[in-house]
Amino acid sequence: MFNRIVSGIRSIGHRVIESIWRLGLASRFFMLVLLKSGTSFRRFGLVIRELYYSGVLSLIIIVVSGLFVGMVLGLQGYETLQKYGSESAVGTLVALSLVRELGPVVAALLFASRAGSAITAEIGLMKATEQLEAMALMAVDPIARIVAPRFWAGVISMPLLAAIFSVMGIYGGHLVTVIFIGVDEGSYWSQMQSAVDFRFDILNGFIKSCFFGVAVTAIAVFEGYNAPPTAEGVSGATTRTVVTSSLVILGLDFVLTAFMFRGVS
Amino acid sequence: MQRTALDFWVGLFVLIGITALMILSMKVGNLSVYNTSQNYVLTGHFENIGGLKVRAPVKSAGVVVGRVTDIQFSTQTYDAVVTMSLDSRFPFPKDTFASILTAGLLGEQYIGLAAGGDEVMLKDGDKLMKTNSAMVLEELIGRFLFDKASESD
Structure with a gap:
């Protein structure tokens, strides 16, 4: 009985120590990527290639989901607002919720599952097939040549994807509420313009998406680079990338929102 | 590729x-x-600003002509000092009347400007002399009840 309690406590301690150790490893890896990212700016072609894979190929999912999220927001917002006779404020509702929250967060979640998982799987498989070791043997630093360009491509494409998501959502809401339901077009845009502020809303949303871009790609490259070099290990690392980055996005979103919108009327 | x-x-x-x-x-x-656009700044003293907030619109005849940029409390006059920035395409006469109004019954509050007939126009940094406070719902109801009670006597 007593031994069982001790071993239970021990297993908790072991898990905590291991997760802290892993966090430290991740931070050291992150610093290493930052230190070695000189190459990706000198040879920008590497980053452009990765921008194609993580940015351009994510466009379809971002555009379509943005459109549908905006359409649903427009429908639901209209349903609720018309009870209070203020259906003309639906533009404000759609724009504010997209620009402040849904644009950065949903775009980052989609990006994590579309591009983050691909980055992890690619790097993990390179490690499993000993391509990274081969590179190191040829005196090519795999972090500078493989990891850093993928990291920077993700950091660059994330804010752009979030902005595209928000714009598509606003036009999706416009499609449903103005064209299908018949809310006045002028009040849709003008109420939106009077409520959305450049600095408070758009700039803060942009900053949020930059943070998410760094978080998602840093997690993706870390999990890929530290994946056990087996088929099972790579699949586990890919799963962990999606789960961890989704949780980090949502947690980080709360913290950033608390800092940005506290006390702002 | x-x-x-x-x-x-x-x-x-x-x-x-x-x-x-x-x-x-x-x-x-x-x-x-x-x-x-170029802006000019005006200030106005209000006895009670109700729920007026920074960035609230300043309207005249329903058209937005500027925004509230700052709200301070004055310890000299014990009232609220509202600073607003107006578009310089819209100059207003010296005896313009500023009042705090509400959009709809429960909507946001804004400053309404009613132009006077003075020939001299307001300049940057001027003070609005004629102001009208926000309508506070509790005061209004209180006054109404008081009137009703005094009627029935």
Whole structure:
């Protein structure tokens, strides 16, 4: 009985120590990527290639989901607002919720599952097939040549994807509420313009998406680079990338929102 | 994939992204109205500003002519000092009447300007002399009940 309690406590301690150790490893890896990212700016072609894979190929999912999220927001917002006779404020509702929250967060979640998982799987498989070791043997630093360009491509494409998501959502809401339901077009845009502020809303949303871009790609490259070099290990690392980055996005979103919108009327 | 095709798609992606940011700031955030026009600043003392907030619109005849930029409490006169920035395309006469109004029954509060007949126009940094406080719902109901009670006596 007593031994069982001790071993239970021990297993908790072991898990905590291991997760802290892993966090430290991740931070050291992150610093290493930052230190070695000189190459990706000198040879920008590497980053452009990765921008194609993580940015351009994510466009379809971002555009379509943005459109549908905006359409649903427009429908639901209209349903609720018309009870209070203020259906003309639906533009404000759609724009504010997209620009402040849904644009950065949903775009980052989609990006994590579309591009983050691909980055992890690619790097993990390179490690499993000993391509990274081969590179190191040829005196090519795999972090500078493989990891850093993928990291920077993700950091660059994330804010752009979030902005595209928000714009598509606003036009999706416009499609449903103005064209299908018949809310006045002028009040849709003008109420939106009077409520959305450049600095408070758009700039803060942009900053949020930059943070998410760094978080998602840093997690993706870390999990890929530290994946056990087996088929099972790579699949586990890919799963962990999606789960961890989704949780980090949502947690980080709360913290950033608390800092940005506290006390702002 | 061919290098030129790759460059093309990435360039297109970055252009679309930047266009989206521009649409957000120009069309949705209405950034152009803030910066391109010249502004002049007026202050006004109000006994009670109700729920007026910084960035609330300043309207005349229902048209937005400026925004509230600052709200302070004055310890000399014990009232609220509201600073507002107005578009200099819209000059107002010296005896303009400023009152705090509410959009709809429960809507946001804004400052309504009613132009007077003075020949002299307000300049940058001037003070609005004629102001009217916000209508506070509790005071209004209280006054109404008081009137009713005194009627029935």
